[in-house]
Amino acid sequence: MIQLAERFLSLRYEDVCILKAIEAGMRRREWVPLEEISAISGIPASKAEYYLRLLSGRKLVSYTSVPYEGYQIEFAAYDLLALHDLVRRGFVASLGDRLGVGKESVVHEALNDIPLVIKFHREGRTSFSRVRRVRDYLRDRPKVAWIYASALAARTEFEVMRRLYPSVAVPKPVARSRHAVVMERVAGALLTKADLDDPAFYLNRILEEIRKAYRLGVIHADLSEYNVIVGDDITIIDWPQAVGRDHESAEELLWRDVSNILKYFKRRYKIDLELEEVIRKIKVDDG
Numbered sequence: 504m505i506q507l508a509e510r511f512l513s514l515r516y517e518d519v520c521i522l523k524a525i526e527a528g529m530r531r532r533e534w535v536p537l538e539e540i541s542a543i544s545g546i547p548a549s550k551a552e553y554y555l556r557l558l559s560g561r562k563l564v565s566y567t568s569v570p571y572e573g574y575q576i577e578f579a580a581y582d583l584l585a586l587h588d589l590v591r592r593g594f595v596a597s598l599g600d601r602l603g604v605g606k607e608s609v610v611h612e613a614l615n616d617i618p619l620v621i622k623f624h625r626e627g628r629t630s631f632s633r634v635r636r637v638r639d640y641l642r643d644r645p646k647v648a649w650i651y652a653s654a655l656a657a658r659t660e661f662e663v664m665r666r667l668y669p670s671v672a673v674p675k676p677v678a679r680s681r682h683a684v685v686m687e688r689v690a691g692a693l694l695t696k697a698d699l700d701d702p703a704f705y706l707n708r709i710l711e712e713i714r715k716a717y718r719l720g721v722i723h724a725d726l727s728e729y730n731v732i733v734g735d736d737i738t739i740i741d742w743p744q745a746v747g748r749d750h751e752s753a754e755e756l757l758w759r760d761v762s763n764i765l766k767y768f769k770r771r772y773k774i775d776l777e778l779e780e781v782i783r784k785i786k787v788d789d790g
Contacts, residue, residue, distance in 0.1 A: 514583060518563075520544040521554050522584055525564065525576045529648045534573025581650055582609075582623050585683035594678040594685055595619065607656070607743075618688040619677060624653040624660075624743065653682035660684055660743040663721060671715045672708075672738050691734025694767070699733065702772035708737045709764055714785045717757065720748045726760035728767040758782060 524543035528535030540555070541548040555574060558564040563580035567573055576584075589595040599612035607626050613619040626649075661684050664676040675687035691697075699705050709731060716723065716739075723730075723745055730741040746753060761781055768774045 514587065517544075517546060517550070517554050518558060519584070519587060520546060521551060521558060522563065522576055522580050524551075525574055526581070526584065526650065529575060529650060532573070533648065534567050534571065534575055536571065536573050540574065576650070578623075578625060578650075578653075581653070581682060585623065585681040586621075588680040589621070589678060589683065589685060592678070592680075595621065608741075612688065613685065615677075619685055620674075620688045622657075622660075622684045622686070624656040624682040624684070626653045626656040626743070650682065656743040657682045657684050659745070660741075663742040663745045667716055667719060667721060667742075670719060671721075672712045672736065673742065674738060674740060689732050689734070689738045689740070691732040691738065694728040694731040694733050694737075697733045699772065702768060703774060705733055705737055706764070706768045706772075706774060706776075709739070710761070710781060710785065712737065712739055713757075713761060713764075717748065717785055722746050722748065722750070722753055722757050723760050724756040727763040731764075757785070761785065 521540060521544055524540045524546075525535050527543050528539050537548055537552055537555070540546075541551045544551060546554070555564055555566070558580070559566055559574075563577055563583070565575050565577060586595065586598075593615075595613050595615055597614045599614065602610045602612055602620060604610075605625075607624065609623045609625060611621045611623070613621050657679055661676055661679040664673050664684075664686065667673050668675055674689050677685040677687060679685070694705075713723070713726070721742075723739065723742065725741065725744045726739070730739065732738040732740060746756060750756070758778070762778055765776055765778055765781065768776075
C-alpha cells in the first residue's frame with residue numbers, strides 16, 4: 504500500500520490529464536495514438552510525449568509500435584485515477600495496507616470517518632475470455648476494453664450491494680469510482696480460516712441470508728466458503744457476478760451456491776443437510 508500511496512502523492516496535474524486522456528481513448532481502441540492523447544488532454548504533443556515517457560518509466564503506461572504506435576494505461580494507473588477521484592469527492596481520507604489479492608481483485612484498507620476497504624476489480628486483463636463467459640454484464644459487449652470490463656464489474660457489485668443493504672448481511676456500500684468499490688470494513692475472518700465453535704448457527708445464518716437475497720431477487724452466483732466472513736455474525740462478500748431471479752440460469756446458480764455451502768459444512772463440520780429440502784425452505788412462500 505505504501506507504493507500505491509507514494510505513486511498517488513507524486514502524480515502531477517499533467518500526469519492525471521494524460522492518464523484520463525488515454526482512458527477516454529481506450530473507449531474506442533486498445534492503443535491510443537499520441538495525437539489523440541494530445542487532443543483529448545489539451546497538452547501539446549511534444550510535452551505529452553515527455554510525460555508519457557515518465558509515466559512509462561513508472562510502469563503506469565504501456566507503449567506499442569505494432570500494429571501502430573499507441574499507449575494504454577496499466578491497472579496501477581487505473582487504480583490511481585479511481586483513488587484520485589475518491590479522495591477528491593471526500594470518500595477516502597487515508598490509505599492502509601493491502602489486505603488481499605485474488606485473480607480478479609485487489610483489496611486495500613482505507614479510512615474516512617469509519618474503517619473502509621477499497622476493492623479494485625481486475626476482471627478482463629489476464630483472463631478476459633473466461634470472464635466474459637461467466638459475467639452476465641459482458642454478454643452483449645463483445646469489444647469492451649479490459650478497463651471497462653473491470654468498471655462494469657465494480658458497477659454491478661456496487662448496485663447489487665446497494666439493493667441488498669441493510670436487509671441482507673453484506674458490507675455497507677459507500678462509493679464507487681471506475682473499477683473501485685469502497686465499502687465499510689467488516690470485522691471477522693474468512694469462513695475457510697475460522698474454527699467455528701457453533702457451526703450449525705453459522706450455517707443457518709448463511710442460508711438465511713441466501714434466502715433474504717433471493718426474496719429481493721438476487722442470487723450470488725459464485726458463493727462458497729471463500730466469500731463468507733464470520734465474526735459475531737456472518738457477512739457475504741464478492742457480488743460482481745450476481746444475477747437476478749429472472750436470469751436464464753438462476754435456478755442452476757442458486758442450487759450451486761447452496762450446494763457449495765452445504766458441502767463445506769459437511770466436509771469440515773460433519774453437518775449433513777439435504778440440498779433439496781434446503782432449497783425448498785429458501786423458496787417457500789415465494790411469489
